Amino acid sequence: MGKVEENKKQKKDLLLKTAFRLFTEKGFSKTTISDIVQEAGLAKGTFYLYFQDKYDLRNELIVFKAGQLFDDAHRALETSHASGFEEELLFITDYIIDCFRSQHALMEFVAKNLSWGIFQNTVSDTGFLTSQKFYEHFLESMLKYGVHCDTPELMLFTIIELIGSTSYNCILYSQPVPIEEYLPYLHSILRQIIRIYTDEKI
Structure with missing residues (x-):
């Protein structure tokens, strides 16, 4: 796996890990995409590179x-x-x-x-x-x-x-x-x- 692919994987894993923590702490309905990217320290546009919603x-x-x-x-x-x-x-x-x-x-x-x-x-x-x-x-x-x-x-x-x-x-x-x-x-x-x-x- 090249550096670009590894970087993409790390960002996606970070979004998944952050979402899991927020979903289990706040609940799925009360967690927003903005909450997830803010906690992950990523731009909102990065979210849509990996997920539709x-x-x-x-x-x-x-x-x-x-x-x-x-x-x-x-x-x-x-x-x-x-x-x-x-x-x-x-x-x-x-x-x-x-x-x-x-x-x-x-x-x-x-x-x-x-x-x-x-x-x-x-x-x-x-x-x-x-x-x-x-x-x-x-x-x-x-x-x-x-x-x-x-x-x-x-x-x-x-x-x-x-x-x-x-x-x-x-x-x-x-x-x-x-x-x-x-x-x-x-x-x-x-x-x-x-x-x-x-x-x-x-």
Whole structure:
């Protein structure tokens, strides 16, 4: 990456980082584009080099934060002692939930938006290569452990939607129960989902 491209990336990352802080502190509706560029120390015209409007920035920010989350989860998985397809997915689940439990601002912003559409954007965007590696690892893990699944994307879709919705409600509102109480049930459900989508008894 050349100096010009690196400079552009740094400015865009700064806008995303500043917007995330303001959105979580002031709220999305109360944050203006002027607030963002002023806090970032950039000219207002710079904003429109990267985003059409505040909503466009928010959508990219959701993908950006989700990408970071999968990036971190993938790196943690590589240094873990998880062995087996089911064990790896449960490790990823616990890692994401632990992040949400310790970072409520991240959870409020991402968890309710952690959908398949967001995940697809994350792994297909060349700006999030490690997240792409996470998805590739998911597919490679099935081969490694001899797990056959005709529809791996559907299985991952189901898992991601479940983690996002249950985390948001159980952590933020303790509804229907706190996440600590629900986690064993979530693990059991995830095991059943894996069995439904695969031909192997893991």
